[in-house]
Amino acid sequence: MNQAKLFFSLILVVLLLIFGAWLVFFFQWSAPMPRSATPATVGVAPAPAAPAVAPAPLAPVFNPPAPEDAPEQIRPMVMLGYKIMTETKKYAPEYVGNGMACTNCHFEGGRSKDTISLVGVAAKYPLYRARREYTADLALRTQGCFERSMNGKAPAADSQIMQSLLVYYQWISKDIPIYSTPPWTVLAHHLENDHKPDAEAGATVYKDVCARCHGDDGHGTPIAPALWGDGAYNDGAGMHRIRTFSVFAWRFMPKSSPSLSQEEALDVAAYVHEQPRPKFVATHPNKIERVIPLPGEAKQ
Ligand code: HEC
Numbered sequence: 001m002n003q004a005k006l007f008f009s010l011i012l013v014v015l016l017l018i019f020g021a022w023l024v025f026f027f028q029w030s031a032p033m034p035r036s037a038t039p040a041t042v043g044v045a046p047a048p049a050a051p052a053v054a055p056a057p058l059a060p061v062f063n064p065p066a067p068e069d070a071p072e073q074i075r076p077m078v079m080l081g082y083k084i085m086t087e088t089k090k091y092a093p094e095y096v097g098n099g100m101a102c103t104n105c106h107f108e109g110g111r112s113k114d115t116i117s118l119v120g121v122a123a124k125y126p127l128y129r130a131r132r133e134y135t136a137d138l139a140l141r142t143q144g145c146f147e148r149s150m151n152g153k154a155p156a157a158d159s160q161i162m163q164s165l166l167v168y169y170q171w172i173s174k175d176i177p178i179y180s181t182p183p184w185t186v187l188a189h190h191l192e193n194d195h196k197p198d199a200e201a202g203a204t205v206y207k208d209v210c211a212r213c214h215g216d217d218g219h220g221t222p223i224a225p226a227l228w229g230d231g232a233y234n235d236g237a238g239m240h241r242i243r244t245f246s247v248f249a250w251r252f253m254p255k256s257s258p259s260l261s262q263e264e265a266l267d268v269a270a271y272v273h274e275q276p277r278p279k280f281v282a283t284h285p286n287k288i289e290r291v292i293p294l295p296g297e298a299k300q
């Protein structure tokens with residue numbers, strides 16, 4: 001009888017010991033570990049790392065802040081950047097070679113969604129540009145629009161004009177997750193439409209729909225900027241591509257009440273493409289080495 005009691009007491013003790021050891025283990029492992037602690041200072045093997053669950057990427061939300069709401073330290077630069085966008089000839093006269101302002105294509109200084117929007121552009125760059133085979137930052141990209149869309153000269157990266165534009169882009173990109181590609185900043189590369197652009201049909205579309213604002217001669221009116229002639233973008237500009245022009249015209253023209261069919265947009269793009277405009281002349285070295293070999297890789 002006594003022997004049986006002793007036997008059961010022993011089992012009870014063993015069970016308690018196992019339970020106690022489990023408790024010690026449980027609390028040591030689950031106690032929060034300070035960020036700086038190494039396993040050696042904690043004294044137990046670290047818990048196996050939790051499986052890496054990538055947080056869901058934040059979806060970019062379109063909500064650009066107003067230039068005048070910028071924090072005091074950057075407000076003068078943001079305001080100057082905004083003025084360069086909207087009154088380019090007045091605030092960057094040496095760099096403009098036609099009658100255009102940035103806002104003529106990037107409506108409301110790029111703050112609109114219904115345009116080639118620049119909201120979030122600071123979260124997208126620097127990026128690789130397949131067309132030119134190099135990685136560009138926003139200064140380089142902006143120089144391209146000055147030389148081509150504005151038929152002018154490229155302001156230096158360290159100029160006040162360029163720096164103000166960069167500060168402005170950054171401000172209107174506030175809260176857009178870095179490296180996201182906000183869907184509204186992507187002008188589709190072409191319309192999904194097999195229609196063959198017909199310049200002759202486009203001449204009729206131009207006369208019927210566009211001329212009342214852009215002028216019978218396409219040289220612009222007080223209501224709307226030039227589409228061709230000396231006051232327009234040059235033949236190196238993105239807008240001089242039929243596919244870019246047709247997407248822009250189909251999505252955004254006439255301004256505030258777009259009405260073209262995709263076929264009409266392609267036709268009018270072909271018609272405008274045939275009209276005379278300034279020739280692109282590069283004013284700064286545009287050739288950038290695509291791949292600079294790292295030391296030791298030179299022979300490959
Ligand atoms: C004639 C129309 C036109 C004018 C004027 C113009 N741009 Fe552009 N801009 C474009 C087009 C077209 C693109 C390329 C859009 C695309 O391919 O998605 C572009 C792209 C850009 C981009 C890169 C946007 C991105 O999401 O990658 C920036 C920045 C820019 N322009 C700044 C300017 C500035 C600053 C000015 C004035 C100095 C200006 N642009 C004037 C047509 C224009």
Ligand code: HEC
Pocket residue numbers: 103104105107108205206209210211212213214223224225226227233239245248249253254255260268
């Ligand atoms: C109701 C007037 C109106 C009509 C009609 C109109 N546009 Fe525009 N368009 C504008 C205005 C205004 C701008 C400049 C917007 C700004 O500065 O905010 C513009 C800008 C443009 C631009 C970019 C700037 C430039 O001059 O290169 C293109 C391209 C364009 N329009 C093409 C067309 C085409 C093609 C048609 C006909 C299908 C058309 N527009 C009809 C008012 C109009």
